[in-house]
Amino acid sequence: MTKYKIFYKFSHANGTLIDESWDDPLEFELGDGQLDFCLESCVIDAQVGKLQTFLLSASEAFGNELEEAFQIMKRLDFPQTMMIELDSVVEFKTPIGDSYVGCIDKIKNDDITVNFNHPLAGNDVSFQVKILQKQ
Incomplete structure (x- = not known):
């Protein structure tokens, strides 16, 4: 599996911070559960060394509230x-x-x-990521 080292900022679409890792980069392996699948997909699509922002609709992120x-x-x-x-x-x-x-x-x-919906269900989100290392 592919391993990554990233800086990231995860927010509601309105800018309210959910989580971030700018001081201490996150190291993870695809599928290890540290990042939700929707955020892993953004990392896969991102370019190494480039700061990128992904805007995800509720249905693309954690789904709509059911x-x-x-x-x-x-x-x-x-x-x-x-x-x-x-x-x-x-x-x-x-x-x-x-x-x-x-x-x-x-x-x-x-x-x-x-x-019992995911806590972020029904919310559009922003995921800003910079890949520091990909192996």
Whole structure:
């Protein structure tokens, strides 16, 4: 697999910073999970040594928000000791051990709506990258 050493800046399309690595370059191998696939695709398309900016629509980046990813759950579905607060991140384990992460979107009495979309779903993003090394 191809290994890269890059500087990058990852932002919402409106300029709000999500993540960056300008002081300490990121070293990764394609497919190792350090970068999402949509961002790896930008790196593959970038030229070594040239600062480039990629603007990705929501559908090109993390997908559009899906209504079916919003699930209404009962308070009893959560551990009794868990604090239920808007925008808090919760993790659920399936009977076979898989994990699913969601964000609490609404609380209405005992009904709790959890958003299982990717946190950046529905957002256009900007990915600025400079490849320092490609092997």
